[in-house]
Amino acid sequence: GAGVSQTPSNKVTEKGKYVELRCDPISGHTALYWYRQSLGQGPEFLIYFQGTGAADDSGLPNDRFFAVRPEGSVSTLKIQRTERGDSAVYLCASSLQWGDEQFFGPGTRLTVL
Amino acid sequence: GDSVTQMEGPVTLSEEAFLTINCTYTATGYPSLFWYVQYPGEGLQLLLKATKADDKGSNKGFEATYRKETTSFHLEKGSVQVSDSAVYFCALTPNNAGNMLTFGGGTRLMVKP
Numbered sequence: 001g002a003g004v005s006q007t008p009s010n011k012v013t014e015k016g017k018y019v020e021l022r023c024d025p026i027s028g029h030t031a032l033y034w035y036r037q038s039l040g041q042g043p044e045f046l047i048y049f050q051g052t053g054a055a056d057d058s059g060l061p062n063d064r065f066f067a068v069r070p071e072g073s074v075s076t077l078k079i080q081r082t083e084r085g086d087s088a089v090y091l092c093a094s095s096l097q098w099g100d101e102q103f104f105g106p107g108t109r110l111t112v113l
Numbered sequence: 114g115d116s117v118t119q120m121e122g123p124v125t126l127s128e129e130a131f132l133t134i135n136c137t138y139t140a141t142g143y144p145s146l147f148w149y150v151q152y153p154g155e156g157l158q159l160l161l162k163a164t165k166a167d168d169k170g171s172n173k174g175f176e177a178t179y180r181k182e183t184t185s186f187h188l189e190k191g192s193v194q195v196s197d198s199a200v201y202f203c204a205l206t207p208n209n210a211g212n213m214l215t216f217g218g219g220t221r222l223m224v225k226p
Contacts, residue, residue, distance in 0.1 A: 004156075033213065042117070042202050042216030043157070056213065091157065099212050104157040 002026065004105035006092050012111045013082055021077040021108045025094030032075050033102060034067055035091040043091055049075060050098055082112045115140040119203045119217035126193055126224050134188040134220045136177075136203035144205040146170075146179050146186040147214070151200045160188075160201070193224045 005024040013019050025032050031050055035043035045059040049069045057067070064082075069075040079086055089109050093102040119136045126132060138144065148160040148170070161170030163179035163186065170177050175190045186203060203217040 035214070040218070042204070042218050043214070045213040045215070048213055059213070093157075095212075101159055102212075102214065106156045 004092055004094050004103055006090075006105040006108050008108060009106065010109045010111075012113065014113050015082060015084060017082050017112075019079050019082055019110065021079075021090050021110070023075045023077070023092030023094075023105060025073060025075070025092070026103055027073075029094035029096050029103075030072070031095045031098050031100070031102075032069060033093040033095075034075070034077050035093065037089040037091055037107070039088070046077070046090075055098075079110075082110075084112050086110060087112045115144065115205060115207060115215045117203050117205055117215055117217035119201075119220050121218070122200075122221035124220060124222050126222070128195055128224055128226050129192045130224075132188070132190040132193045132197075132222065134201055134203075134222070136186045136188065136217060138184050138186065138203075138205050140184075140205055140207060140215075143181075143208045145208060145212075146177070147204040147206070148175070148177055148186070148188050149202040149204060149216075151202065151219075153199070157202070193222070195224045195226050198222055198224045 034046040037043040047057040052072045064080045067077045089107040091107045093104045116139045145164045147162045149157045150160045161172040163170040166181035168179045200219045204214045206212040
């Protein structure tokens with residue numbers, strides 16, 4: 001069956017621009033997670049959704065970052081006024097329920113010039 | 114806060130050699146422990162896990178034992194193959210505060226024929 005998909009696979013933008021990154025979880029998975037992986041480091045937690053609501057957004061680095069999941073399936077991570085330090089691979093994962101195994105997507109590589 | 118420390122790579126081995134990748138953690142309570150693997154060009158995949166002290170996780174010839182007394186979860190394999198070349202991440206989830214993953218920095222394994 002289809003796994004977690006993320007689009008685009010690569011995104012290059014200029015400093016100060018707005019970007020949206022999309023995640024399609026595995027069908028039927030209620031929990032969805034966003035992580036950020038900087039070069040040479042392990043992924044870092046950003047935000048977690050249970051259904052439509054953000055259950056924990058403690059990992060978002062500042063108020064330029066925002067994520068939504070309006071219908072409890074697809075999620076969009078939004079970054080305003082991008083900075084060069086935002087360059088990283090953004091990973092999405094989903095799980096059937098809270099506490100179950102997380103399945104990861106291939107990631108979106110964001111480069112801010 | 115919770116943290117995971119794993120040995121820096123790259124680790125370079127010849128085929129059929131014995132592999133150990135060290136991982137230690139800092140966490141309150143009784144976390145669950147994981148090893149994830151990232152093959153070239155692919156997303157993160159769960160390799161094995163252990164949810165309580167003295168549990169041994171195993172998969173594809175890899176093993177790791179949850180040692181609470183030493184706060185460790187070292188990954189081992191008796192005979193590596195070229196196809197095991199990948200980046201390995203040790204991770205934990207807190208047992209009492211959600212299941213967002215905290216990752217170590219990753220260890221790149223290169224197996225030469």
